Amino acid sequence: MTLYKFFLLLHSGFRHIAMVLILMAILQSLVGWFGKKAYTEGNRKINLFALISAHTQLLIGLVLYFISPFVVFAKGTMHDAQARYWTVEHISMMIFAIVLITIGHSKSKKETLPESKHRTIAIFYTLALIVVVVAIMQSKRAFFGMSN
Numbered sequence: 001m002t003l004y005k006f007f008l009l010l011h012s013g014f015r016h017i018a019m020v021l022i023l024m025a026i027l028q029s030l031v032g033w034f035g036k037k038a039y040t041e042g043n044r045k046i047n048l049f050a051l052i053s054a055h056t057q058l059l060i061g062l063v064l065y066f067i068s069p070f071v072v073f074a075k076g077t078m079h080d081a082q083a084r085y086w087t088v089e090h091i092s093m094m095i096f097a098i099v100l101i102t103i104g105h106s107k108s109k110k111e112t113l114p115e116s117k118h119r120t121i122a123i124f125y126t127l128a129l130i131v132v133v134v135a136i137m138q139s140k141r142a143f144f145g146m147s148n
């Protein structure tokens, strides 16, 4: 297995963990927000783990960016849908999503009312997940599978 294949597999597999954690954070924040529940230690941990998994995915993605044959800096990149997607669109959309998660997490952390903490996570993480899902749909790769 090449180093490239290793990181591709890692990045591709880890996205499932990241997306499940983000989804769990969204669901529990919606329950907390609309159910007017307290902000528990369990809530805090899932929200933090979702943030950490997003940052880890960013780190793996950055490594992959410099070794992937799909990332090409050439004159024709912008005219080739596949090269453009992996060189420009994927990284932009995913970093935007991760920034939303990071801002949401830090904003929620600073708030004091349980309702505000839940609401901020619900809004920012949901927006981020939508961006991630749209980005994966545009990649023309399998949503759940992994390339080999």
Ligand code: HEM
Residues within 6 Å of the ligand: 048, 051, 052, 055, 056, 058, 059, 062, 102, 105, 106, 109
């Ligand atoms: C390219 C790599 C990364 C970048 C650019 C990055 C960026 C950031 C930024 C800007 C914050 C600030 C959030 C705030 O102000 O509240 C942050 C927080 C954090 N990051 Fe990352 N990060 C990276 C990788 C990682 C990795 C690999 C991990 C863990 C495995 C990680 C875990 C965390 C944690 C735990 C926090 C603090 C959350 C809190 O406020 O409690 N990050 N990161």
Ligand code: HEM
Residues within 6 Å of the ligand: 008, 011, 012, 015, 018, 054, 057, 058, 060, 061, 062, 063, 064, 065, 066, 068, 069, 070, 071, 086, 090, 091, 094, 095, 097, 098, 132, 136, 139, 141, 145, 146, 147, 148
């Ligand atoms: C939440 C964040 C992210 C998710 C969910 C995600 C998801 C994915 C998926 C599903 C693939 C296709 C894997 C396959 O075909 O098996 C992929 C590939 C890739 N991603 Fe990401 N990604 C994220 C963030 C990033 C970031 C921030 C970067 C760059 C800094 C990046 C760079 C890449 C590269 C270079 C490829 C490889 C294309 C190839 O060689 O086939 N990703 N990502």
